[in-house]
Every structure is written in structure tokens, then in C-alpha cells.
Amino acid sequence: MLDESGELTFKSYLYARHSNKHTAYGSYFYKKDISFLVFYAITIPLLLFFIIRFKRQAPMVFDRDKQIVYLWYKGKVRAQHFKDLRVYEDFQMMRIQTRGFDKHNNMQWANFMVQPRHNPYYNGKDAYEPVLAFICQFMEYGREHVMPQHEQWQSNDKPFAFFDDEKPKDFEQQLNAVLTHLSENDTDIPLDKDNLPIPPV
DSSP states (O other): OOOTTSOOOHHHHHHHHHOTTTOTTHHHHHHHHHHHHHHHHHHHHHHHHHHHHOEEOOOOEEETTTTEEEEEETTEEEEEEGGGOEEEEOSSOEEEEEEEEOTTSOEEEEEEEEOTTOOSSOOOHHHHHHHHHHHHHHHHHOHHHHOTTOSOOOOSOOOOOSEEOOOOTTHHHHHHHHHHHHHHOSSSSOBOTTSOBOOOO
């Protein structure tokens, strides 16, 4: 199978790998290689498509003057009053729970996920406590208490994305609609013992 230079060409290698004359598993290797080729030809373009279309998550804003927290996700505004803000922790992430309307105009819960260690598999209470302490002190005492030397704060450690999740053009209208609904309907979604929404039956 070697040429005059003592080298094996790629074409000769494929022939030897897929031919039953040289190995008892030639047909098996051929089908296996074709299957992998089809798999990669389908999945890699799909992954590239979703990676390119993926948008960087909008920041969560704590408005101490209005006593509300809000953000937006894919054109939908989510918000919650300070007094009703809930946080759920597990070993993977800390979920700050807000409210917003879905595409059917029904009020639902939504999570803003925080991973202080940037680890998708483990984030313990020792990582959550400083974040919660910072948030609570800001909510209670204001920016001057937690950041006396800064006019504003924004992390430079942003996740990679080609695009940002742009602020909706009707942001104010959506925010007012969510806050109005929350003021008029405080208990329209039941919670379980862990303060998580109970799914509909």
C-alpha cells in the first residue's frame, strides 16, 4: 500500500480502511465514517447558526428610586418590586425571580440566572452570599454605601456574543403594564415551599 517514497496516501488509506479485502470490518468502518460525516455536516452548521444568532443577556437593573428591579429578554420586559423580590439558590446557580408577560399575554415567572464562579456545574453558598449582601445593601442604603468611589459600575467580564439583546422600543409601556399587574394581582401565581412557582395542572 506504500508508494515509492514509502508513504501511504489518503486515498490508499481510505481504500484499505473501507475494503473488505484488507480488513474484516471494512463495511462497518465505511458505514461508521459516513454516519459521522453526515452527523458533523448537519450539527456543525446548526451550532454555528445558533452561536451567531445568540444574543448577550441584558443586565438586570435595580432602580432604588422606584423600588423596582427590571430587565428585558427577547423583546419582553420583566420586573418585580423590591418588597416581593425572591431568590432561589441551588448548587448550579442563583435565580433572581421576576415577572413578565409571555407571548399569550399571561403573567409568568422568569429567572435571572447568576453564576458568580462562572461555573455551570457548581456555585456554592459561599459564592452567593457576597452577591446577595451587595444587592441587599444597595437596596437598603443606596449606591454611595456599596460603591462610594464610583459614579457607575459595569463589568468588563462580559460573555462573548455577536449581538446584544436590544432594549424594546415600547419598554416604558411594557414596564408600566407589568408593574400595574403586579400591584393589582399579588397572589395570582401560587408558590411551593421553596418559593418556586407551582406548575399548572
